[in-house]
Amino acid sequence: MMPIIFTILGVCIGIKFSKALKSGLLVGVGFVGLSVVTALLTSSLGPALSQVVEIYGLQLKVFDMGWPAAAAVAYNTSVGAFIIPVCLGVNLLMLLTKTTRTVNIDLWNYWHFALSAQSFILPATISGGASSPLSSATSLP
Numbered sequence: 001m002m003p004i005i006f007t008i009l010g011v012c013i014g015i016k017f018s019k020a021l022k023s024g025l026l027v028g029v030g031f032v033g034l035s036v037v038t039a040l041l042t043s044s045l046g047p048a049l050s051q052v053v054e055i056y057g058l059q060l061k062v063f064d065m066g067w068p069a070a071a072a073v074a075y076n077t078s079v080g081a082f083i084i085p086v087c088l089g090v091n092l093l094m095l096l097t098k099t100t101r102t103v104n105i106d107l108w109n110y111w112h113f114a115l116s117a118q119s120f121i122l123p124a125t126i127s128g129g130a131s132s133p134l135s136s137a138t139s140l141p
Contacts, residue, residue, distance in 0.1 A: 001081040002024075002028055002031060002081060003024035003027055003028035004024065005024075005081055005084055005085070006020070006024035006027045006107075007020045007021050007023070007024035008020075009084070009088070010023055010024065031075065034068055034072050035072050037068075038065060038068060038069045042065065070111070070115060071108075071111040071115075074112075074114040074115035074118065075111055075114060077114060077118040078121075079114050079117045079121055080111070083113050083114040083117060084107055084110055086113075087104070087107075087113060091104045
């Protein structure tokens, strides 16, 4: 889905279709590569980290992969592909209303919004909103 979005976005801002398609495909290949590297690191480092925990008697329950894994997860959710046009639309609206003079084209950092949105939407869609972080935070006893 991301290669299609980047291709359409490229054509919309005036890039030739062939170059936009190439750029979109490169983004897709990059995300696949990021996922592969993350999976390989997890499978390779997992046993070694287990040995370190066993040798030193540590009680570590979490393996932190850092932001690349979180970004890959965020963009591969149902909200991930939707958040890019939403953020660009908000930026366009702000440009038109003169509330900003900055064009925010840093698409890579939109993953924060995608992950945050997915954190609220997924629980709400699975259980009809009963376990959504927002509903539990605002519910009365």
